[in-house]
Amino acid sequence: MNSQAEVIPYELPAWTEAAHDDRAVHFRRSLMQFRDQFAQLLNRYPTSAQHSMELDAVIDAYTAFVTNTDHELLWTELMQPSSVAEELTKLAAELRASSSLCVGIAEKYRALKLLSGHTEGSDYFHHVEASIGEPFGSFPLTSDSTVIWIGSGAFPMTALFLARQTGATIIGIDIDAEAISLGRKVVERLGAGLDIRLELAPAEQLPEIGKATHLIFSSTVPEKFELLDQLHACTGRQIVAAVRYGNGLKSLFNYPMAAVDERKWRLAEHVSRSGRVFDLALYQQA
Structure with a gap:
């Protein structure tokens, strides 16, 4: 995995079709927040143990977001053919790339912690281990x-x-x-x-x-x-x-x-x- 890959910011235009739905608005804002957090974390690697803890916290929050069944239902609803679905598809591609890179970095931090005598993990890694x-x-x-x-x-x-x-x-x-x-x-x-x-x-x-x-x-x-x-x-x-x-x-x-x-x-x-x-x-x- 190449942790130095550039993440290009993508700005969603204002929604009109789903603006009336508070859940959709919150969903969109959450995705954009994750996008920005992943971009910042990628730009700061490698740094400190504090950065590692922040990275784990964001990945864990993202894991909880992605595995939430209510979010899955809302995603299915929003992905019906429309301009909203088109914009979500573009945002998803960026999030997929940046979150994958961040997981690669988190694995490196986890390895470094183990080699220095620390063994704590994150919720994301517990998910992966449970899925093996x-x-x-x-x-x-x-x-x-x-x-x-x-x-x-x-x-x-x-x-x-x-x-x-x-x-x-x-x-x-x-x-x-x-x-x-x-x-x-x-x-x-x-x-x-x-x-x-x-x-x-x-x-x-x-x-x-x-x-x-x-x-x-x-x-x-x-x-x-x-x-x-x-x-x-x-x-x-x-x-x-x-x-x-x-x-x-x-x-x-x-x-x-x-x-x-x-x-x-x-x-x-x-x-x-x-x-x-x-x-x-x-x-x-x-």
């Missing part, structure tokens, strides 16, 4: 499984959980060198004896890609469906790909589901998680 569960639904891992996790980040909690629970081999990759460096130190601290490796490399260049049994795509990887398409050629028929995503209100925090080439991949299973920050789609080769 059985990430492959009807296609469980065993000690013979090899998992490639795309977008492993600086605090590879999924890798640690899965390796500890199943004995599987976990290979995490990321495009962020700082995240890989911190993630390796976290694994050294928390995953002694576990078969986990973190690499700064594309998935297709891993020696294990052809024999891998499972793929995981982080919900904050923007191009995950493009990568899934590309990896069809170098993965085997045994592969099961778990794609974390978020549609509807959850798309404020996750890159949404996209169409796949049905000649390459078929949707084998779908796991919707009410009250969780992302959902899961499982694919097999067609």
